[in-house]
Each structure stands twice: as structure tokens, then as C-alpha cells.
Amino acid sequence: MAHTVWKGHLTFGLVSFPVRLYTAARGETISFNLLHGSDHSRIKQVVFCQAEDKPVPRSELVKGYEYEKGRYVVIEEEDIKKVAPKTAKVMEIQEFVKASEVDPVFLESSYYMAPDEGGEKPYALLFEALRQSEFYGIAKVTMHNREHVVILRPAKRGILLHTMYYVDEIRQVDEFRTDTTVVKEKELELARTLIDSLADTFQPEKYRDTYRD
Numbered sequence: 001m002a003h004t005v006w007k008g009h010l011t012f013g014l015v016s017f018p019v020r021l022y023t024a025a026r027g028e029t030i031s032f033n034l035l036h037g038s039d040h041s042r043i044k045q046v047v048f049c050q051a052e053d054k055p056v057p058r059s060e061l062v063k064g065y066e067y068e069k070g071r072y073v074v075i076e077e078e079d080i081k082k083v084a085p086k087t088a089k090v091m092e093i094q095e096f097v098k099a100s101e102v103d104p105v106f107l108e109s110s111y112y113m114a115p116d117e118g119g120e121k122p123y124a125l126l127f128e129a130l131r132q133s134e135f136y137g138i139a140k141v142t143m144h145n146r147e148h149v150v151i152l153r154p155a156k157r158g159i160l161l162h163t164m165y166y167v168d169e170i171r172q173v174d175e176f177r178t179d180t181t182v183v184k185e186k187e188l189e190l191a192r193t194l195i196d197s198l199a200d201t202f203q204p205e206k207y208r209d210t211y212r213d
Contacts, residue, residue, distance in 0.1 A: 017119035
């Protein structure tokens, strides 16, 4: 059974019903341990102080934020705990927006949102309304000690939830632009012919990470 990462109530207007979130996707990779070449024993990493030129125990470490080059303000763990939001039990839809207006670059982590006991009918109603209207829901939820703006969108079998990158997290690159005036009609026809020759249905199971395998 899938592991629940959040449970609570989804609300919008006067409607409220229980839902659960499950992780929809995660990256897979191969990890290695660092070993000493001569005897294959595990390597222990040492924390080193640059100013005193000596190793220091982890018990002497503190967190610092660099507010200007080489200058730091120390942040205590208690300070971080005080401002970290507690996981909430309510996810509130703020608005609905046209699906065509949402650039996929804003979509971060993906979760399946499933109805909890007693929420099947309103969940199905919201899913079908989103699907037919071609709208996405924008909501707020607090989980994992962080407040997230999330996007709810209808998938093939239910509602998917994506945490959303904030605008200041999107990297703007001036060079990322296209001048279509340089394209000639005959060249475009050739490109379309090449696309048609390679056209196929999307079958994600065909693609494998051969390097990891």
C-alpha cells in the first residue's frame, strides 16, 4: 500500500471533504560508499575549520546566513523551529485558473490526491468539473514544515497535486528566446515531415535509464 505523506480536508467555498496525498514520482539513482583503496574500509569525513586550520567536532557547529561577503548572522535551531509552520490539516483552494495559462515550468513535486473515507462523491465531482472545464485549482497547504502553493489538476484517473515553484525560483535566461522570422516555409514543411515520420503514441514504459541499469 502507498505511503500517505499528508492527510486532511480539502476545502473550497462551503465544500469540505477528506483527502490523502501519496508520492506520485521520485528519482532513482545508484549510490556508492567511499572506501580506502588499500583495505576497503569506509571513509569518515572530517569537518575542518579554515581559520584555525584544524578539525572540529560537530557539536561545535552552528548555522550561519551570509548577509554580505564573509559576514554571517548565526541562526539557532530554536529560531528556525519558532518560524517553521506546523503541518496543517486543511488545504484550501484559493482560486481556479485556466489550464492553458499554467506553464509546466512552475510544477515541482508530484502527488496523487485520493479521497479519504466519506469523501468519494465530492472528490469525483471536483475531478469531473476540473476535467470538463479545463481549469486547475490553486491551493495552499502546509506540510513538511513548509507552506506550499499547490496546483490541482485532473489526470487520467484522478486528481494530481503539484507543489509550485514561486516566481523568484524560476530562472530567467535572456538567451532563451526564439526568432521565428528566420524560418522559411519550405524548411518548416521539411521539419513537419520529419516530425510526422517519427510520430508515435506516448509510451513511457519504452524508456529506461540504461546508464543506471
